[in-house]
Amino acid sequence: MAPSAIETSTEAKPHSTYKLQLNQYKDIDSTRVDREVEEGKTGEAPASQYPNYLPTWNPEQKYPPLTEFEHYEHGKDADPSFPNLLREGVQISDLTPSIGTEVSGIQLSSLDKAGKDELALFVAQRKVVAFRGQDFADLPIAEALEYGGYFGRHHIHPTSGSPEGYPEIHLVHRGAKDEGHKTFFQTRTSSTAWHSDVSYEQQPPGTTFLYLLDGPDTGGDTLFVDAVQAYKRLSPLFQERLHGLKATHSGIEQVNASAARGSIKRREPVVNEHPIIRTHPATGEKAIYVNSQFTRDIIGLKKEESDALLRFLYDHLAFGADFQVRVRWEKGTVVVWDNRVTQHSAILDWDNGQRRHLARITPQAEKPFETPFEA
Numbered sequence: 001m002a003p004s005a006i007e008t009s010t011e012a013k014p015h016s017t018y019k020l021q022l023n024q025y026k027d028i029d030s031t032r033v034d035r036e037v038e039e040g041k042t043g044e045a046p047a048s049q050y051p052n053y054l055p056t057w058n059p060e061q062k063y064p065p066l067t068e069f070e071h072y073e074h075g076k077d078a079d080p081s082f083p084n085l086l087r088e089g090v091q092i093s094d095l096t097p098s099i100g101t102e103v104s105g106i107q108l109s110s111l112d113k114a115g116k117d118e119l120a121l122f123v124a125q126r127k128v129v130a131f132r133g134q135d136f137a138d139l140p141i142a143e144a145l146e147y148g149g150y151f152g153r154h155h156i157h158p159t160s161g162s163p164e165g166y167p168e169i170h171l172v173h174r175g176a177k178d179e180g181h182k183t184f185f186q187t188r189t190s191s192t193a194w195h196s197d198v199s200y201e202q203q204p205p206g207t208t209f210l211y212l213l214d215g216p217d218t219g220g221d222t223l224f225v226d227a228v229q230a231y232k233r234l235s236p237l238f239q240e241r242l243h244g245l246k247a248t249h250s251g252i253e254q255v256n257a258s259a260a261r262g263s264i265k266r267r268e269p270v271v272n273e274h275p276i277i278r279t280h281p282a283t284g285e286k287a288i289y290v291n292s293q294f295t296r297d298i299i300g301l302k303k304e305e306s307d308a309l310l311r312f313l314y315d316h317l318a319f320g321a322d323f324q325v326r327v328r329w330e331k332g333t334v335v336v337w338d339n340r341v342t343q344h345s346a347i348l349d350w351d352n353g354q355r356r357h358l359a360r361i362t363p364q365a366e367k368p369f370e371t372p373f374e375a
Contacts (some may be wrong), residue, residue, distance in 0.1 A: 002297045012150060033161070038175050038355070039175070043271060045176030045353065050137060050213040051134070053359055054169040055161025068202060069153055071366040075120035075207075075282030082122055084115035099226035099342070100325030102357070104132040105302040108334055109139060109147065116150050119336065120207050124282050128224045128337035128344075130327050136211045136334045137359070141166050144211075144361060154364030155198060158251065158267045159258035161361075163209055167266065172361040177353045184348065191348035194225065195293035195361060196339050200251035202272050205339040206365025212333045219350030221328050222335070225343045227287035229323035230316055231277065236271040236375050242288075243373040245276045245301075247310070248293045273299055276313075277371035280341055287341040288313055329358075340365060 038054055040047025048054055086092060101122075108131055111119060123129050136144055145154065145168055154168040161171045174180070184191065197205050198280040210222075231239065248271055255269040276298070280290040292314045298306040327335055337344065339362075350356075 011151075014331070018245070025277075033173070033175055034177070037177055042229050043356065046215060048176075048355065048357065050357065052090075052138075052141065053163050053171065053213050053357065054067045055173050056164045057161055058164075058167075059264050059266045061167055061264065061266050063156060065203060065268065065270070068367075069364075071152055071174040071203060071206075071364065073120070073206070073281040074117045074151065074365065075124050078121035079114070079118040080121065082118045082347055084111065085118040085122055095325045095327075096150050097322075098229045098323055099127040099224060100327065101126045101129045102132060103129055106137070107133075107135060108336075109135055113150075114355060120151060121282055123207055123281055123336045124338045124341065127226050127228070127342045128279075128325065128327065128335060131334045131336065132330065133212075133332045133355045134211065134334040135332075136209075137213050137332075141169065144359075145169070148209055148361035148363055150363075152205070153203075154366050155201070155205060155362040155364050156266060157198065158255055159264060160267065162183050163348065168361070170362055172356070172358040172360065174348075174356045176355040178355075179353075181348045181351070184259070192223070192318070193293055194223075194343045195291045196227075196343050197288070198251065199274070199289070199291060199294045200249040200270055200272055200337075202270070203366065203367050204274075205362045208256045208337055208339050209361040209364060210337075210358055212329045212331065212336045212358050214355045215329045216330075216350040216352065216354035216356055219347070220329060220356045221349075222329070223345045223348050224325050224327065224337060225317050225320060226318065226323040226341070227289065227343060228280075228285045228341050231286050233316075233320070233323070239277070240373045240375070243370065247276050247290050248273050248296045248299065250296045254294075271296075277370055278340060278368040279371040280338070281366060281369075283341075284371070285341060286371070287316065289340070290314070291317075291343050301324045319323075340368070 012140040033055055036042050037044050038048045039051055093102045142161055156167045157170045162169050250271045255265050258265060274289055276290055277286050279286050290313050
């Protein structure tokens with residue numbers, strides 16, 4: 001019997017893409033960190049600017065299954081004119097009509113409750129927002145986590161590296177002189193891997209923060225796709241057919257890949273089912289909510305039917321360049337996006353031995369829900 005949205009399952013189903021998924025996680029999520037190089041002791045590369053954020057993998061970190069909690073969506077309380085967030089003197093530049101905005105002239109860390117509420121709504125509307133000139137990386141880690149905790153319960157990733165003592169921080173790290181990407185491209189032609197973060201959880205993330213600690217001079221950008229606009233592009237008949245369907249999302253492959261390379265497992269993996277079309281609680285917008293990294297099959301369809309429909313949706317999102325945006329990282333950047341209405345992919349396109357080091361704060365949100373189809 002398929003797992004429900006309340007119950008969780010750790011029993012993996014046979015799936016045609018299992019080997020592909022395992023290989024992707026094994027190659028991308030490396031746990032190889034040469035700390036002497038990262039701390040600048042060998043002279044091969046500049047020292048990490050934020051050694052307190054270097055990744056660790058503590059096998060003693062073990063956590064029980066996540067339990068359901070009541071999430072409060074602060075975006076519903078926001079003043080839609082954004083008087084605290086987009087006040088006088090703030091510079092705003094939309095990157096595309098539907099998705100992506102750059103903002104400067106405001107410090108996120110200075111926002112009060114009303115400003116944070118506006119941030120949640122603004123990000124839900126614009127899908128992904130790059131805030132420039134931020135001090136987030138220089139805050140004590142505990143303060144950064146306290147800030148992010150306003151938007152939901154912190155998610156602790158089951159396998160990723162984290163700063164020592166702070167498992168709530170998910171680190172994206174490729175060390176200086178790390179050439180693991182060369183192995184990756186022996187079996188892959190592209191590093192693009194569209195996903196919504198840890199969508200296999202019963203309550204996946206909503207408003208999400210990623211901030212740059214160190215990055216290459218050029219390259220290492222992040223792609224985002226607007227899953228709301230992708231839904232709107234479908235014909236009404238196709239939209240109507242998708243409503244009412246649910247798909248399974250699995251964390252098993254990610255945990256198995258971690259085990260295969262001798263790394264950690266903080267929590268037993270889960271499988272949950274979510275509606276294929278989910279509704280955002282603050283905007284009411286509907287978005288496609290399946291992704292090729294974690295979605296496995298559609299409940300009630302035969303395998304060939306499920307695979308064909310999922311493949312269409314994956315391709316529709318991946319090839320929709322006219323509702324995608326590419327965010328370029330620079331020092332002092334905090335990118336805030338809404339995992340409920342977007343997908344994203346890192347790009348492994350630099351080959352000069354420079355470090356790429358970012359930290360993610362991942363507040364969980366509500367259980368995905370669907371509202372009735374409207375023609």
